[in-house]
Amino acid sequence: MKRKKIQLDHYTAPDKTSTRTIRKKNYKVTLFWNHSKYFTNKKQVIAYLAESSRFLNERYNDLNFILVDVFFIYRTIWPYIDRKTECSVFNRDFLNVFSLMDNWCNNFGIQGNFNAFDKLQKSIDELRRILDQIHTMQKGQVINPALIKSLENRLTALQDQISIFLKS
Numbered sequence: 001m002k003r004k005k006i007q008l009d010h011y012t013a014p015d016k017t018s019t020r021t022i023r024k025k026n027y028k029v030t031l032f033w034n035h036s037k038y039f040t041n042k043k044q045v046i047a048y049l050a051e052s053s054r055f056l057n058e059r060y061n062d063l064n065f066i067l068v069d070v071f072f073i074y075r076t077i078w079p080y081i082d083r084k085t086e087c088s089v090f091n092r093d094f095l096n097v098f099s100l101m102d103n104w105c106n107n108f109g110i111q112g113n114f115n116a117f118d119k120l121q122k123s124i125d126e127l128r129r130i131l132d133q134i135h136t137m138q139k140g141q142v143i144n145p146a147l148i149k150s151l152e153n154r155l156t157a158l159q160d161q162i163s164i165f166l167k168s
Contacts, residue, residue: 006056006116008049032117035166055165056116059158063123066154067097070127073134073151077142093133097126120162128155 012028026038027045031052039045071094100123135148 006053006060008053008056008116011045011049032121032166052165056120059120059161062154062158063120063127066127066151066158067123069151070130070134073143073147074130077134077137080142081137093126093130097123097130100126117162117166121159124155124159128152131155 010029012030014025014027016024018024022038026040027042028036028038029045029048029052030036037048039048074094100119131148131152134143135145
């Protein structure tokens, strides 16, 4: 079975008609909001996009393992939660994460680079919210709070890696 992969490939070629020197002479790659990088030749652009793709694939794999652990915790406390309210909230939240992560390697089109990082960030935020709900609801009765804290720390480390990568 072939493994899903993100392949970033969008960049902007130099615009000879631009009045701004940086756009006139350089290739541009935009990864996330205000994170654009400029390169003097196409070879550098292709290498940077390949590096970014590898980085994203590794982070999505890390996030997938965290998702498995969070889902395990949810299923562990499932017998103890109110079926009418909390179950529907958890089901909705997990569906949001699943749909974000299942679509992460689709062709994103012209905004592909931006969407890949955006979906990664939204998935992290959603998992953090689910962990907060679990922690608030079960109050250490079934799951050791240290386990939840450990998962929160893994999510924080993942966000830190993303921030460092975007700043480099």
